[in-house]
Amino acid sequence: MALSPMMTGVILLGSLRSQLRKSDLPIVPRLSNIPLQMNFIAEQFQGKWYVVGVAGNAFTSEEQGRFKMYTTAYDLQKDNSYIVTSTILRDNLCDRFVRTFVQKDRPGQFTLGNLKSYGLQDYFIRVVKTDYNNYAVVYFKKTVNNVDYFKITLYGRRDNLQPELKKDFTNFVKSLGLTDENIVFPVKINKCIYEA
Known part of the structure; x- marks a missing residue:
């Protein structure tokens, strides 16, 4: 069955929009530009972290003020x-989702266990920097439908960090383009984040 010229145009426009969205994303930095925490100590990294900042090629400033801390x-x-268990406020309920991060190559680097069940082609995690007691910066990269997305998360052991740590985080993510x-x-909320 032949497509009408109008239907062909709609399909081409959809394909063009998809390609533009992919090309609009900031380029994923080379892994060589992402530091790895030296002498990573897995036991000290475990425990609860508050997500105090996030940055990535799929985030926009429009989310500022609407993105809730988790x-x-x-x-x-x-x-x-x-x-790894994340607790997020979703539809006014505390939603938890659990994943497994499997060590990959070197201490402080991980991949997502059971990758295919998430519909992902690749998922890579690297602990960039941490003092274990106050903050951590973690790099995440995933590939979905041949498109690479990355994010950098600023974790805090408390729900608030010193301004200089946020400034260092901002400078680091800007150095990545x-x-x-x-x-x-994220906006600090009183629901979900203080639960065990």
């Missing part, structure tokens, strides 16, 4: 993987 807890397993438009500091 928590992520890392539970170290005997094989040096983590069971992101702008203020790609950085979001």
